[in-house]
Amino acid sequence: MSNMGVYAEFHSLASKLQAKFSKSGLAQMEVFTQRQIDHHLQSSSKETIPDAERTDFVSKLLEMHKAQPDKISLENVFMACLTNVGAGSDTTSISLSAILYYLIKSPDKYKKAGFLPIENLCNQKANRPKLRDEIDESYSSGEASRPMTYQQSQRLPYLQACIKEGLRLHPATGLPLARVVPKGGARICGRFFPEGTTVGVNAWVMNRNPTVFGPDADDFRPERWLESSERASEMDRHLMSFGLGSRTCIGKNISLMEIGIALPEIVSRFDFELLKPLEELKTENVWFVKQKNFACWVSLRQK
Ligand code: HEM
Numbered sequence: 001m002s003n004m005g006v007y008a009e010f011h012s013l014a015s016k017l018q019a020k021f022s023k024s025g026l027a028q029m030e031v032f033t034q035r036q037i038d039h040h041l042q043s044s045s046k047e048t049i050p051d052a053e054r055t056d057f058v059s060k061l062l063e064m065h066k067a068q069p070d071k072i073s074l075e076n077v078f079m080a081c082l083t084n085v086g087a088g089s090d091t092t093s094i095s096l097s098a099i100l101y102y103l104i105k106s107p108d109k110y111k112k113a114g115f116l117p118i119e120n121l122c123n124q125k126a127n128r129p130k131l132r133d134e135i136d137e138s139y140s141s142g143e144a145s146r147p148m149t150y151q152q153s154q155r156l157p158y159l160q161a162c163i164k165e166g167l168r169l170h171p172a173t174g175l176p177l178a179r180v181v182p183k184g185g186a187r188i189c190g191r192f193f194p195e196g197t198t199v200g201v202n203a204w205v206m207n208r209n210p211t212v213f214g215p216d217a218d219d220f221r222p223e224r225w226l227e228s229s230e231r232a233s234e235m236d237r238h239l240m241s242f243g244l245g246s247r248t249c250i251g252k253n254i255s256l257m258e259i260g261i262a263l264p265e266i267v268s269r270f271d272f273e274l275l276k277p278l279e280e281l282k283t284e285n286v287w288f289v290k291q292k293n294f295a296c297w298v299s300l301r302q303k
Pocket residue numbers: 083084087088089091092095171172173177178240241242243244245246247248249250251252254255256
């Protein structure tokens with residue numbers, strides 16, 4: 001699908017060949033999605049968990065279907081679930097992995113030690129607490145429950161800065177986000193583009209723009225988000241990990257919630273060691289930019 005987005009002239013031929021010879025890709029996702037819906041329909045008819053107690057997406061959508069079957073058809077439920085799986089799974093896991101990867105691999109200390117449990121990372125010059133300290137303190141002071149809620153995680157500035165910085169350095173999508181120049185054309189970066197031209201910016205380029213993010217834009221430095229609120233909102237306005245404008249990601253807040261809840265649990269419970277600490281990170285860009293060699297030893301936290 002990604003290749004066809006780039007080489008659109010081959011789309012018609014490729015989709016015919018795919019339909020005849022291959023049941024991979026979207027077809028697999030459709031089978032998976034239908035299985036989840038069928039499973040819910042069957043288990044809710046057995047009344048194992050009362051419908052009102054279910055809090056997952058499929059149950060909520062099926063509830064909406066039950067309440068207004070003429071407005072929300074089973075096909076609508078299927079499409080919404082398919083979008084969640086297709087647009088929300090790899091993107092969120094890639095982003096969470098990116099944040100963890102950069103937390104584990106702090107460049108200055110990493111070279112000396114070769115191994116870094118997560119608590120040694122993000123050692124700031126200023127007197128802000130390290131990530132693990134911040135999380136531990138929020139548990140011990142009773143400010144956060146375990147696992148913490150999304151609202152509680154939003155009150156941890158260093159955690160939020162680490163999330164933003166990971167999302168910035170490794171946006172989950174790696175092709176230009178296309179837009180069509182409207183009527184009358186547009187002047188962009190000093191060049192005129194006639195109406196109808198497809199233009200786009202890749203988040204990997206935008207997110208490392210030194211004019212916006214500073215001369216050290218290639219470095220993982222969560223502190224940049226905490227230095228001045230003016231600068232932080234300027235960077236926020238340009239952060240393109242979820243796209244920008246009217247077609248911005250509709251699942252952004254769901255993912256930020258998932259990451260905001262999962263990351264404190266992971267960081268406070270486990271130590272990490274890269275399997276091949278000297279190896280550069282390898283990625284594969286098939287619209288989603290997947291990490292290929294981010295393998296770790298994971299152990300229960302020592303102290
Ligand atoms: C960390 C996780 C995610 C990342 C990095 C991400 C990234 C993106 C990006 C870059 C776009 C294109 C935006 C643009 O063109 O300006 C997009 C669109 C979209 N995303 Fe996400 N996404 C994530 C999670 C999700 C989730 C969880 C869902 C669904 C539950 C979702 C559903 C969508 C949909 C439906 C669109 C198309 C919106 C439109 O064209 O109007 N995404 N996402």
